[in-house]
Amino acid sequence: MTPQALAELVKRTLYDVAPDLEGEAIDPDIRFNEQFEFDSMDFLNFIAGLHHATALELPERDYQRLTTLASAVDYLTEKLTEQGKVRQ
Amino acid sequence: MSRRITYREAIREALQEALRRDPRVFLMGEDVGRYGGAYGCSKGLLTEFGEARIRDTPLSEAGFTGAGIGAALGGMRPIVEIMTVNFSLLALDQIVNTAATLRHMSGGQFSVPVVIRMATGAGRQLAAQHSHSFENWYAHVPGIKVVAPATVADARGMLWTALEDPDPVIIFEHATLYNDEGEIEDSGPLAQPLEGAAIRRAGSDVSLITYGGSLKKVLAAADELAREGIACEVIDLRSLRPLDDKTIAASVARTHRAVIVDEGWRSGSLAAEISARIMETAFFDLDWPVERVCSAEVPIPYPRHLEIAATPQVPNIIAAVKRALRR
Amino acid sequence: MTDFRMPSLGADMDEGTLVEWLKHPGDLLRRGDIIAVVETQKGAIEIEVFHDGVLEQTHAALGATLPVGSLLATIRMPGEVPAEQVSAVPEPILQPAAAVPPQPLPSQAKVSIDVLGQFRITPVARIIAARSGIDPGHILPGSDGIIGLREIAQLPQQPPKHRIGIDLDEMRKAIAAAMARSKREIPHYYVGSALDVTVMSDWLSSENAKRPVPERILSAVPIIKACALALRKVPEFNGHFTDGRFLPGQTIKMGIGIALRGGGLIAPAIDMMEMLPLDDIMRRLTDLVARVRGGRLRSSELSEATVTISNLGDDSADMVLPIIYPPQVAIIGVGQIAVRPWVVDGRLEPRKIATFTLAGDHRVNDGRLALRFLKAVEQYLKKPEAL
Numbered sequence: 001m002t003p004q005a006l007a008e009l010v011k012r013t014l015y016d017v018a019p020d021l022e023g024e025a026i027d028p029d030i031r032f033n034e035q036f037e038f039d040s041m042d043f044l045n046f047i048a049g050l051h052h053a054t055a056l057e058l059p060e061r062d063y064q065r066l067t068t069l070a071s072a073v074d075y076l077t078e079k080l081t082e083q084g085k086v087r088q
Numbered sequence: 089m090s091r092r093i094t095y096r097e098a099i100r101e102a103l104q105e106a107l108r109r110d111p112r113v114f115l116m117g118e119d120v121g122r123y124g125g126a127y128g129c130s131k132g133l134l135t136e137f138g139e140a141r142i143r144d145t146p147l148s149e150a151g152f153t154g155a156g157i158g159a160a161l162g163g164m165r166p167i168v169e170i171m172t173v174n175f176s177l178l179a180l181d182q183i184v185n186t187a188a189t190l191r192h193m194s195g196g197q198f199s200v201p202v203v204i205r206m207a208t209g210a211g212r213q214l215a216a217q218h219s220h221s222f223e224n225w226y227a228h229v230p231g232i233k234v235v236a237p238a239t240v241a242d243a244r245g246m247l248w249t250a251l252e253d254p255d256p257v258i259i260f261e262h263a264t265l266y267n268d269e270g271e272i273e274d275s276g277p278l279a280q281p282l283e284g285a286a287i288r289r290a291g292s293d294v295s296l297i298t299y300g301g302s303l304k305k306v307l308a309a310a311d312e313l314a315r316e317g318i319a320c321e322v323i324d325l326r327s328l329r330p331l332d333d334k335t336i337a338a339s340v341a342r343t344h345r346a347v348i349v350d351e352g353w354r355s356g357s358l359a360a361e362i363s364a365r366i367m368e369t370a371f372f373d374l375d376w377p378v379e380r381v382c383s384a385e386v387p388i389p390y391p392r393h394l395e396i397a398a399t400p401q402v403p404n405i406i407a408a409v410k411r412a413l414r415r
Numbered sequence: 416m417t418d419f420r421m422p423s424l425g426a427d428m429d430e431g432t433l434v435e436w437l438k439h440p441g442d443l444l445r446r447g448d449i450i451a452v453v454e455t456q457k458g459a460i461e462i463e464v465f466h467d468g469v470l471e472q473t474h475a476a477l478g479a480t481l482p483v484g485s486l487l488a489t490i491r492m493p494g495e496v497p498a499e500q501v502s503a504v505p506e507p508i509l510q511p512a513a514a515v516p517p518q519p520l521p522s523q524a525k526v527s528i529d530v531l532g533q534f535r536i537t538p539v540a541r542i543i544a545a546r547s548g549i550d551p552g553h554i555l556p557g558s559d560g561i562i563g564l565r566e567i568a569q570l571p572q573q574p575p576k577h578r579i580g581i582d583l584d585e586m587r588k589a590i591a592a593a594m595a596r597s598k599r600e601i602p603h604y605y606v607g608s609a610l611d612v613t614v615m616s617d618w619l620s621s622e623n624a625k626r627p628v629p630e631r632i633l634s635a636v637p638i639i640k641a642c643a644l645a646l647r648k649v650p651e652f653n654g655h656f657t658d659g660r661f662l663p664g665q666t667i668k669m670g671i672g673i674a675l676r677g678g679g680l681i682a683p684a685i686d687m688m689e690m691l692p693l694d695d696i697m698r699r700l701t702d703l704v705a706r707v708r709g710g711r712l713r714s715s716e717l718s719e720a721t722v723t724i725s726n727l728g729d730d731s732a733d734m735v736l737p738i739i740y741p742p743q744v745a746i747i748g749v750g751q752i753a754v755r756p757w758v759v760d761g762r763l764e765p766r767k768i769a770t771f772t773l774a775g776d777h778r779v780n781d782g783r784l785a786l787r788f789l790k791a792v793e794q795y796l797k798k799p800e801a802l
Binding site (some may be wrong): 018020031033036039040041042043044045047048050051052057058059060061083 | 620623624627628629633634635674676700701704728729730
């Protein structure tokens with residue numbers, strides 16, 4: 001996987017959680033809950049979607065790094081690189 | 089070229105052909121020579137083949153069946169005719185304890201290429217001692233093959249194949265079939281295989297499984313049911329040992345319902361064996377419990393109306409099919 | 416026969432539009448089955464039946480807008496004979512010969528739904544039903560009480576799923592009507608406390624750390640459960656104010672305020688909340704939120720909650736003063752959990768704090784009860800493992 005592919009994966013996961021967002025532009029640095037009125041359940045569904053797609057453990061203490069598109073891509077890149085699954 | 093002949097003529101032609109083709113073949117039994125056979129199957133054969141090959145025997149089933157087995161062991165190809173299956177019980181020891189076992193007991197050194205023909209079944213008002221259906225007694229026994237030609241073509245074609253078989257073959261001829269007519273195709277090979285069931289009529293609603301003398305009743309029931317929009321598949325078993333499990337299971341998988349028509353008594357019948365095999369091979373395809381139409385558990389009665397009432401008839405078969413279809 | 420009528424899905428509902436029949440005449444109905452979809456101001460609602468039986472006849476046409484209480488269908492109850500079969504006389508089967516001993520055939524006399532509890536299904540029908548994802552318990556047996564290929568073949572083709580989004584304008588009107596009535600009729604009072612939820616929050620973190628993502632629990636879940644348990648101790652807040660008097664609820668059927676993106680709010684209810692384990696509440700909540708978003712709620716979830724909770728959630732605001740949903744007599748508001756400076760044993764410490772408020776109907780209860788409720792919630796949240 002490449003960082004571009006990871007960004008696509010994060011967006012896809014967002015759209016799955018909130019199909020009504022499909023096609024809307026995502027600002028990479030604004031938190032999802034401000035940008036899209038995400039509530040706790042939406043956010044947990046988003047985390048579950050990422051977990052399903054990447055098999056990463058995604059502990060609660062790391063949730064704060066998954067609150068924007070940019071930080072989520074950074075976080076996933078870092079974790080997947082540790083597992084040798086990302087080509088820079 | 090096809091021509092129409094009776095079942096009896098088909099048997100006689102088959103005997104004649106065998107006697108002409110192979111000098112080792114001879115026919116023996118009660119009244120087969122001068123009288124021409126209790127059911128007239130060997131009329132005229134004494135004149136053509138002489139007393140050495142068309143042999144009248146004393147009324148001793150154990151004796152002449154045993155003699156036939158001995159001749160087969162000695163290299164001949166005997167055809168033993170027993171007047172009815174009821175009388176064959178006298179020869180049961182020879183057939184079951186001797187003919188069926190010798191290949192195994194000799195470690196494969198001896199084979200017993202005997203063919204035993206006998207009439208079976210009810211329908212001619214011959215009363216209990218001449219009318220029973222013991223086919224399943226023989227079909228139970230390893231070491232022999234048991235066939236029941238139900239059509240003229242099978243009556244004509246199975247005898248030669250049976251004679252070529254190295255092991256004992258028992259041919260059951262239902263007594264009500266001898267006068268029935270059917271087509272024979274002379275242009276092709278006449279010989280018919282011993283094994284394998286035949287689908288006599290294709291249909292998608294129910295599999296009717298039968299053999300021998302019941303086939304014509306089943307076909308008549310299927311005709312009548314077709315007028316009510318019920319499509320029956322009719323399977324003629326032809327071989328009672330071995331049974332053609334594949335054809336039966338494939339048919340039931342298509343139709344999801346099975347009705348077995350067997351003139352034997354229901355308890356311990358061939359129908360029971362076939363039913364068990366359907367459970368084993370097609371249980372999950374079934375849309376109704378397997379139905380059996382068998383004879384009433386009484387010695388076959390003499391009076392006409394009671395004989396009819398005691399044996400499978402078209403209305404019973406139709407009723408069983410309708411039960412299976414929940415109509 | 417029993418009549419099935421347009422249900423009331425809340426005090427503010429006067430009528431509904433029938434948009435889809437999910438059951439058809441002849442279909443077997445089990446209590447809880449969804450029989451139809453009705454469009455209301457709250458969106459498309461799946462209407463459930465409350466009886467076992469067979470759908471005898473439908474009386475309402477698709478697209479019809481009908482007032483609450485209108486006849487939608489008649490249901491044949493267990494033991495009743497369908498109209499067309501009453502006069503049918505079973506034909507005797509002639510047995511031409513005595514070849515077949517009597518068969519243990521099922522009765523052909525009448526359809527009796529009494530036998531449905533122990534219906535019989537043929538092997539091939541069972542397999543086809545399983546492959547098609549049909550519950551055999553939802554197939555109407557033949558007149559002999561048996562499910563075979565014929566009954567499978569007669570199943571109505573599944574109609575295409577009717578998906579209806581929520582009409583936000585209609586919902587706005589419904590909320591306006593209900594809230595205006597509430598503020599007009601109900602003399603609200605508000606009591607609130609900032610509660611230290613550190614113990615619960617830390618316990619949940621350690622619990623979630625042990626669980627894979629799909630099994631993790633939101634902090635809303637122990638909060639909801641603690642409130643439900645506290646309501647059991649203070650039952651004066653759980654029930655309805657109808658015809659001038661308070662009728663306590665038999666169970667705690669708790670409405671949960673779920674906001675919709677783009678505006679609007681729905682409060683579908685989960686019954687017997689006080690009895691459910693946390694995992695169950697989480698599962699039900701996840702399902703409910705998904706169906707609220709998809710505009711696919713069930714009638715039982717929308718009718719007659721006995722109390723409502725409005726939980727603002729993470730990263731929101733500290734406090735809410737909610738408005739009671741009539742005919743309920745109380746609503747609970749919960750603000751975000753935030754780390755605040757807090758005095759513990761005379762020392763200042765960072766603690767996790769959430770503000771709980773209760774709005775009560777002063778015609779029915781008063782502030783002292785609210786205090787008891789808030790204390791009870793606090794106690795339950797101190798022993799989260801017992802929730």
